[in-house]
Amino acid sequence: MHLIEEMGEISRQLVNKNLVMRKYDEDNLKGKIAQAILDLFVLSELLNMDLSKELKEKIDEIVKRAI
Secondary structure: OOHHHHHHHHHHHHHHHHOOOOOOOHHHHHHHHHHHHHHHHHHHHHOOOOHHHHHHHHHHHHHHHHO
């Protein structure tokens, strides 16, 4: 699993988007985000998490704070 590496790649592409002298590759950014999400799915499976339950709880928490 290369989650930290993928997050670094995402960060690099976001920085590159704001710097004219560096190459920004939107397709690469999208692929890196997708890979990071897949890595998180794998991690949740390895930890035997009920991902749906955890996501629902987190979304509910965020909504409550926003109200």
